[in-house]
Amino acid sequence: MILNLTDISDEPLQSQISRQVRAKILAGELGAGDNLPSIRGLARDQRVSVITVQRAYEYLEREGLIHSRRGKGFFVSELSDSAKKEMAKTRLLETLQAPLLAALAEGLSKADIQQIVQLLLAQAGDN
């Protein structure tokens, strides 16, 4: 599995792993029942510690996206497309709330905010 991990950004490695695996699952690149690379395998491939991968996987397990089977590995859990979408929406809602409120508190108008969102979405390319 291809993950792009970097030491340059502030984002902890654990977070990078779980974020990237989550995106693959929610975007449908990994399907229900698919086997994730073993924690030792991914740690070796990505040159990180086993516990770093383990923690990342446990985080995803807590979110209900994957489940582990001792001796067999971690597997993508069964989730309907609508549940996946709902999950992504909830995450975004929670993530955006504080910064949007802060922006309003700093004097930006709703129109300002929407403009910035548009700008970012336009920069992001295709739908």
Added chain:
Amino acid sequence: MILNLTDISDEPLQSQISRQVRAKILAGELGAGDNLPSIRGLARDQRVSVITVQRAYEYLEREGLIHSRRGKGFFVSELSDSAKKEMAKTRLLETLQAPLLAALAEGLSKADIQQIVQLLLAQAGDN
């Protein structure tokens, strides 16, 4: 000065202080030349350590929002309204970029994302 600090949230105290003071400055509640409470005074009032306040203020100083005068205190720096607005916009842009990209990677559409922003802005009340 009234700040609402809480130990309950994940947000570090330093961050809470600098965020709330920044909002007061950018929203115009604190004007150029206004004197901020002394680090010892705010620490006493908010029952936090002096160094916690100092770090928060230093962060704002690095952003150019305030400046310190030894023996006199910290003062709000001179900033045009347009510079303030630009600052708030830049902050929001930087804050939103990663979560928006992640949401797209997770399979949300631009329309989904805009809907969530609308929802949050509607919940936030008046303009």
Added chain:
DNA sequence: CCTACTGTATATATGCAATATATACAGAAA
């Protein structure tokens, strides 16, 4: 000048998160 304030600098300590290495146990499969 003294006192009480101000910021600046520094030291030490604690707790937590992230990350690392290492070891051991138990389950699964060839």
Added chain:
DNA sequence: TTTCTGTATATATTGCATATATACAGTAGG
């Protein structure tokens, strides 16, 4: 049996956040 898998645990390091404490230098008022 061997080699893989996850689970559990221990120890160590680093950095950040936060705390307490001390000292120095600048400022202002009595």
